[in-house]
Amino acid sequence: MPDAALRLDPLRAWRFVAGKVSALGAVTSPPYDVLEPALVRRLTDSDLHNMVRLILPRDPDLGSSRYDEPARRLIDWQRAGVVIQDSRPALYVYEQQFRGAVLCGLVGALVLDPERRVVLPHEDVMPQWVDDRFELMTATDADLEPILLAYGGGGAASDAVDAARSGPPWLVADTENGAHHRIWRIDDPEQLAMIAAELARHEALIADGHHRYAAYLERARREPDRPGSAVGLAMLVDNDRHPLTLDPIHRLVPGLSLDTVARRTPDSWEVLPGRVDGVPDRVAVSDGTSWVTLRSTAHRIEPTVSLLHKELLPAWGAPVDDVTFHHALADALALAGPSQAAVELVAPRLDQVLQSAVRGIVLPQKATSFGPKPRVGLLFRTLD
Template sequence: MAKIIPFKAVRPSRDKVGLVSSRPYQEYSVEELKFQLDHNPYSFLHIINPGYKFHEDITGEKKFRLVKNRYSEFKEEGIFIQDELPCYYIYETQSRHQKYCGIIAAASVEDYENDIIKKHEDTISHRERLFKDYLKIVGFNTEPVLLTYPDSELVNQIISETMQQRPEYEFTSLNKETNRLWVVNDPKTAAQIKSEFEKMKAVYIADGHHRSASSSLLAKESKENNPNHTGEEPYNYFLSYLIAESSLKLYEFNRLVRDLNGLSKKEFLMLLDEWFRIENRGEDLYKPSKKHHFSMYLDGEFYSLYLRKTNYEFTNSLSELDPYILYIKILQPLLGISDLKNDRRIAYLPGKNEPFEVKKAVDEGDFIVGFGMLPPTIEEVKQISDEGSIMPPKSTYIEPKLRSGLTVYEF
């Protein structure tokens, strides 16, 4: 039974929302970031990059406290206003190629801890603690965890009927995406949404494992420090964007490696031959079309690698996952890459980019070999989560990527 509840969001005023909301911070180039900070005083980027006004690169607790100050200023100036009643929020984003729609709500930390909210990625402890400290000091969160749930006729119907009304927000961002948001504050409709999620045995984290883990740490610490803890305090929940499984878009991450671990090209190909049938594709751009098929770009040529299934034993869902096969048969034993998160010899390129981008990265000399594969399916992700296994880092690149500053969750 998943507990997904409405909350009182702090939101931009309708006339300023297009100026306030921003793409994820890491998506901006240095030039784009400078332009926004120089010319848009309403951008949420001013809150999360508070040192800019002082022309200083600030980190740690000092930065967190300045983030809190900038956020308070946005509220004092009426740029941000809090809803009076708990609401659900239906959010749609549409580009020329894709459209996504889901529900912004608060998800239960207890569900996360009890595996009702299921995980498929491991997390790094120091990153969990760092973001927990950030949340504790600033007192708010504006980066939703992306959750996915089994398709529901009732939820689809509610979303469809709500979208017939005038949206609270409708604006187009500079990256040519149209964004719309509807506020669901009708008690009967809100009760239907809450009840429908309570019928679901599980929901799954699609993106945001560190954010949810950090929220769990914050909840534990807050509970220990609150003698009057009831379980309904805001810190017992975390900001989430819930989207149906059929609407989620999964891409793969291509792997780029800087060297062959001391092997010559010939030695490397001969070692690969034990586990893969290799075909030289020459200069033709090649992308795999089947599960357990891989592409490789090396020394100006593409290769197809077909897993020799007679040699390989499938024991569970994880063993069938292509990023796992690539790791245990090539990256770790042949190229000496054991730590996929921290080894600087490996980099990742989202699979929504064409094979040409892998070729370009290798041809420019920063890398010597690149690998591609098909993306995992949502069924694979769910099965691995249900079995309690953990996928290798960067196994999926999932969309949508959500904007910051649209709905803020306060603790």
């Protein structure tokens, strides 16, 4: 296959041993960047081996040494047989069912693509979070959280995924949020070759995990000759066969008032009183009590989140570096006030995201929330 081919290689994944933990679901976690403090406390209390104890290092005042604790903990789990490594390389079919939504695809070792020819990012990243994930990967010598990629028209590879799901699963887990997870192995050489040939025909969009992917690239840049550094843990989904959802991520903007929005919004935007539904590509702003809705009158093709960061925040004089991000609008509204506004966004359309990625244009950080997201802790990889 050519160097620019999309490749997802088999790996010997690590997993928890059911008899060593309270339940396989009880040791898993959502990804690090969607964890609210209350959920972290519940997960930490659910089992001494929950993955939040690895993916969320505590005591930030300790600097880089704060990553030593999860590294030591992972070694202890390995030595105690709490986690074990699969005996043979495989691609893993992962299925998650949650409230009628199904996440289904292949988990393996993604060959990195620093030239952005076949693995296409669509969001900007925040350097501090790239550094955080890189430091954790370096300390633990592991990829603990798969990134999520989407492609279309998987053909034979998607047929292999669906065929595997017709047999008995290799691993089953139920998590506290009511989701049901199943995993199967594909290790037949002919099937793996067929999947590889099919994937080589495609490009893939990074749907979730831009900071982790940037950390993968940084690790490969620093240690190009180290075995295992040229790949990273990933889940690949055929979005035609098993579509992902696409949701917005809202903002909380310190120092912003509704009066400033009314006075300083550019003329190319119409300012409507209240929270107006049914307006395409709208931006709604609230101080926790009152609302205004903004509508662009210029009929531009860019996603609204791009226009927010390119036009509106600068016009308002908002401190962009202090903006915080919230998957749940209720979390942003709970913190809003007269001088701290919540900004509600609508999700970009998938065609907008794809067009931007193909053209090499990145959206602002935290522009999208693709889902469902793979659960952390069912499968992970190490660089041994």
